[in-house]
Amino acid sequence: MTTADAQNGAREPVRVYFTGTCEGLDKLREALSNHPELEVVGASEQVSQASSVLAGGHLGCVLHATNSPSLPMNELAAIREQTAAPVIVLASGAQSTLLEEALESDVSDVLLLPQLTENVVFAIRKASHAGRKLAAQGGHGRHGKIVTVFSPKGGTGKTSVATNLASALAKHGGKRTLLLDLDLQFGDAAIMLGVEPEKTIYDLVVAPGELDSEKLAGYTTHHPCGLDILPAPLRPEDAELVTEAKLGRLLEVARDSYDVIVVDTSPFFHGPMLATLDRTDELLMLCGLDVPTLKNVRLSLQTLDLLSFPTARIRFVLNRANSKVGMSKKEVEGALDMKVAFEIPSDRAVPVSVNRGNPAVLGDAGSEFAGAIKRLAQGLVTPTPAAAKKAKKGLFSLAKA
Ligand SMILES: Nc1ncnc2c1ncn2[C@@H]1O[C@H](COP(=O)(O)OP(=O)(O)OP(=O)(O)O)[C@@H](O)[C@H]1O
Ligand SMILES: [Mg+2]
Structure with a gap:
């Protein structure tokens, strides 16, 4: 050797x-x-x-x-x-x-x-x-982890999970966290977080000059929970200017500034998504208890395989896991030949919090959904020493934060 x-x-x-x-x-x-x-x-x-x-x-x-x-x-x-x-x-x-x-x-x-x-x-x-x-x-010694939330079906809960996960990481996990909205045409992460951004990813990619951490900071919107957000373009037609190359560079720069970058996505493997996959450390594949989603998740797994995306980086997240719809978690695992890593319950707290523009994990921290999201956040990253101390006191546990 x-x-x-x-x-x-x-x-x-x-x-x-x-x-x-x-x-x-x-x-x-x-x-x-x-x-x-x-x-x-x-x-x-x-x-x-x-x-x-x-x-x-x-x-x-x-x-x-x-x-x-x-x-x-x-x-x-x-x-x-x-x-x-x-x-x-x-x-x-x-x-x-x-x-x-x-x-x-x-x-x-x-x-x-x-x-x-x-x-x-x-x-x-x-x-x-x-x-x-x-x-x-490379960079400034930080090498942020990129967590991509994906599902090949619309409405599976990608944005709900991504916004809550990012908020939990920032507020309860003590992580410098960026939420990047890669649903470039119809992204609604900012709305779900109740923020009105002045600038979006579109403004960042069309701005002249080299991109660096300082420039990135000038285009993010800060949320009171500690999270930074880089929202999707305001107009769908501006999406095409966010190219694969621009996004690759953006993620490299973001890695230098943040501990975690949570990426919300659309159900497509477009160019910027490929650049994201190339740098993704954890791919959260959202699945529901329904046959069409299951079929599309299986197809996505084949695509990921063709793209040589390492299987070890994929984690299945079963959303609305407690719904009584005639399909069980076991059946999902059997169909996908993979274990479900995290379960998230169906919870009224989610649509209520979406309409209020305040993620459940912040506004309704005692809800079942918030508990599941905190477990997901804990499972993805090791808390910093300060956060570990808080966790001991129950702040990063399932208890009401
Ligand atoms: N665990 C849950 N319990 C209850 N409602 C949920 C849950 N997850 C998502 N929802 C609801 O489902 C709807 C769709 O969720 P969301 O917008 O997060 O999905 P999406 O995958 O991002 O959709 P799109 O593909 O359109 O971007 C929302 O109104 C949300 O409130
Ligand atoms: Mg969405």
Whole structure:
């Protein structure tokens, strides 16, 4: 075992993706496909055809093969637009120009084929390890957790859960929390929180200049519970200006400023959603006790699989879990072949609080729904020491806050 391997801890396989082509690539790809320390996610000769996997694949390393005698700058830039994963360039024969140019670039390594399989695996592990270390050191030391609340069906309770969860994390969990409304056309997170925003995500993405933490702070709306909100555009037609690339950058910046970023979504896998999935640490998949939702959740799981989204990051949340509608939690688990991680009861407190513009977890903290949301919040993040102290006193428990 190498030092890099030892530091990698559990020796989780490194997820790699191949782009481009060069002599000897097929043989190498076959050898790497069977290697226990790697998971070859896929391959595409054209970088443009691989954008969704590059963006959403949680890759540890991209192997880009080239026949060009010089560094393929355009292809590398196209990869960089999609992913921050380390890139190793594969080439055949002695390419002196390419090697020189690579020294000046952000390419992690250049390997001239043929190579011993173990040498390539070592280079991949080393690049992936360095990439992770760099990501962990980035920003201001904070590396916010991205919690995405999704359901492929409208009206499942995404916004109710996202707004209450974010409020609970901010108020009871002591977390610096941002609620990002990614239901870009018809987002109603701000309304449910009773705030009238002056600025939205649209204003942020069309504003000139580089995005950084300070700029982001100028576009969020503060809620008295401690939560910051970045609302959806006010007009549906403005949604398309919130592009995948802009959203990727926004989330990277938000991670530097917040402990948790809760993302409310629409029931679609659009570009900005893919950028979000690429960075999502916990995907809360909302499910209800009804056959159409169940069918669509199953389809979503297949899509997530195609996007190479890691199953370990998906948690099922059964909303309106206590409804007597002729379907049980067991049946849902059987149909999805996955366990329900959290149950949220159907509670009159939810529509009442929605109409008041005050999340139940704040305005009706003793309700069953609020209790379930606090359990969800506790299950997702470890409380800060201050919050842990409060929890001991019952403030972060099921008791009325
Ligand atoms: N656990 C619950 N108990 C009672 N009512 C609920 C519950 N969860 C959600 N609701 C109600 O269901 C309605 C739809 O919820 P919500 O807007 O959160 O769903 P959504 O998935 O965000 O919908 P959309 O896809 O339209 O954005 C709301 O009126 C809300 O009050
Ligand atoms: Mg919604």
